Amino acid sequence: MKTIIKISLVLFTSLSMSCSGWLDVEPKTEVKSDIMFESESGFKDAIVGCYILMSNSSMYGRELTTGFLDVIAQQYSIDQNGGDYYRIKNFEYDKAETIINNIWSQAYTTIANLNNILENIENKENVLHPTHYNIIKGEALGLRAFLHFELLRMFGWGDVENHPENQKKACIPYVKSYNKEITKQNTGEEVLQYIHKDLEEASVLLEKYDPWSTAKRDESYILPNDDKFYTNRMTRFNYWALQATLARVYMWEGNREKALSIVQNFINNRSQIKNLDWIKDQTINNEAEIERDLTFSTEHIFRLDVHKLYDGLRDLIDPEYNKPNPNYKLLYHTSEYAQELFEIGNQVGNSDYRYTQLYTKTTSKYGIRKFHDMEKYKYPNMMPLIRMSEMYYMGAECLNQQGKTKDAVGLLNTVRRNRGIAEDKMISEGITSKDLTKEIEKEWKKEFLGEGQMFYFYKRLGYTKFPNSSQLINEKVYVLPLPEDEINVGGREPNSSTDEKK
Numbered sequence: 080m081k082t083i084i085k086i087s088l089v090l091f092t093s094l095s096m097s098c099s100g101w102l103d104v105e106p107k108t109e110v111k112s113d114i115m116f117e118s119e120s121g122f123k124d125a126i127v128g129c130y131i132l133m134s135n136s137s138m139y140g141r142e143l144t145t146g147f148l149d150v151i152a153q154q155y156s157i158d159q160n161g162g163d164y165y166r167i168k169n170f171e172y173d174k175a176e177t178i179i180n181n182i183w184s185q186a187y188t189t190i191a192n193l194n195n196i197l198e199n200i201e202n203k204e205n206v207l208h209p210t211h212y213n214i215i216k217g218e219a220l221g222l223r224a225f226l227h228f229e230l231l232r233m234f235g236w237g238d239v240e241n242h243p244e245n246q247k248k249a250c251i252p253y254v255k256s257y258n259k260e261i262t263k264q265n266t267g268e269e270v271l272q273y274i275h276k277d278l279e280e281a282s283v284l285l286e287k288y289d290p291w292s293t294a295k296r297d298e299s300y301i302l303p304n305d306d307k308f309y310t311n312r313m314t315r316f317n318y319w320a321l322q323a324t325l326a327r328v329y330m331w332e333g334n335r336e337k338a339l340s341i342v343q344n345f346i347n348n349r350s351q352i353k354n355l356d357w358i359k360d361q362t363i364n365n366e367a368e369i370e371r372d373l374t375f376s377t378e379h380i381f382r383l384d385v386h387k388l389y390d391g392l393r394d395l396i397d398p399e400y401n402k403p404n405p406n407y408k409l410l411y412h413t414s415e416y417a418q419e420l421f422e423i424g425n426q427v428g429n430s431d432y433r434y435t436q437l438y439t440k441t442t443s444k445y446g447i448r449k450f451h452d453m454e455k456y457k458y459p460n461m462m463p464l465i466r467m468s469e470m471y472y473m474g475a476e477c478l479n480q481q482g483k484t485k486d487a488v489g490l491l492n493t494v495r496r497n498r499g500i501a502e503d504k505m506i507s508e509g510i511t512s513k514d515l516t517k518e519i520e521k522e523w524k525k526e527f528l529g530e531g532q533m534f535y536f537y538k539r540l541g542y543t544k545f546p547n548s549s550q551l552i553n554e555k556v557y558v559l560p561l562p563e564d565e566i567n568v569g570g571r572e573p574n575s576s577t578d579e580k581k
Contacts (some may be wrong), residue, residue: 116199138183148531153547194257224277238541240333285318292318296297320381334475342474357497381465389452393433395575411444
């Protein structure tokens with residue numbers, strides 16, 4: 080495909096080590112790839128470099144989390160003189176052309192580098208310790224599936240359960256090789272098949288070797304970790320990140336039975352997963368501001384550590400950015416909306432950590448505080464991509480759909496209880512299935528603000544209206560327009576509503 084034909088040389092400082100070089104597709108520097116993959120450290124640098132690419136502002140450092148995706152999901156109010164984001168909020172995608180093209184390009188650049196790792200690792204088993212071989216290969220395969228699924232959820236068709244016919248349409252390329260050849264788009268159905276295949280292969284590798292897996296170990300198992308490469312597994316695509324991604328895929332396909340099985344397995348094993356636990360009241364409500372864990376980091380199944388994350392988001396989340404002038408770029412909640420969302424009138428949210436700690440409150444505009452930073456802050460630069468709470472929300476939706484409302488309420492209340500909500504404000508077990516569906520949606524909006532998840536939620540379920548928007552939501556909104564070069568060379572016919580040439 081045209082967008083990944085050329086990848087320029089990039090130098091990285093990794094999350095846990097120094098990466099001295101990176102990958103370059105141009106023939107004059109292909110030897111660098113050969114040299115890099117002559118050692119274990121080269122493979123380690125290469126996989127860490129992929130996470131750094133994902134941390135770019137075009138991806139999870141901004142646009143796929145707090146920025147573009149949450150803006151089009153109507154997660155914020157934006158002032159009329161707030162620039163392109165104000166127009167993007169009204170689905171004027173022509174104003175987002177650069178953002179969308181950069182998302183596409185950066186994602187496929189990362190996929191290209193993952194493919195380079197996968198192609199080289201097959202010939203280097205003699206270079207790598209078996210644990211390194213299996214974990215690095217498993218991460219690369221899992222990440223390849225994860226990124227293609229993200230692209231599918233943006234550029235493909237949603238509401239698969241009710242409109243399976245759309246999965247026959249050309250969608251995105253599933254790129255599995257590292258070369259300059261153009262890859263034409265696969266259908267949505269084909270992309271999902273490839274995702275399942277990659278996740279299945281990765282699962283076998285990671286279940287046996289990943290230190291975060293709870294599977295029983297063979298006596299010969301060794302984890303070489305003198306360089307701390309496998310410390311903080313939540314910062315890389317671990318076994319449970321893979322399982323959560325697979326649950327997301329099943330939910331997307333409407334296969335709630337299989338999704339629920341994964342969720343239940345996770346919940347049954349959660350206490351055995353090292354360093355994964357609910358946020359503690361004394362941590363989020365610590366008297367010392369630098370000790371407050373605003374992203375609930377102990378609950379992250381998969382996150383990125385984004386260099387200078389707050390600096391990259393400050394214009395969007397800090398009401399005092401550009402002081403003494405107004406911050407017109409601010410993405411905010413009005414005080415009225417925040418109080419409605421967190422049910423302050425009914426005293427539900429008075430002690431909810433997400434209301435009491437995760438807003439920067441001014442008289443009329445509440446900024447998103449969860450990604451703030453400060454001098455000597457203990458928990459900086461963390462962007463969660465998969466949270467523990469999402470597993471409980473998916474489980475609640477599946478159980479509710481099966482008519483097991485009481486069990487669904489139990490999962491939802493588990494999260495609410497661990498958000499500081501008072502016991503007498505828990506959801507009643509006698510709630511109707513219809514009303515519980517509304518409560519699940521409400522919890523998603525509270526939990527994932529600034530994390531880019533609501534667009535996927537609405538698209539998966541085929542919402543025809545978004546909260547806070549009067550506009551009819553259809554393919555024109557849900558199916559993001561492909562880059563023009565991709566339409567020209569990739570094989571997908573222009574969608575009448577999203578891919579028309581200008």
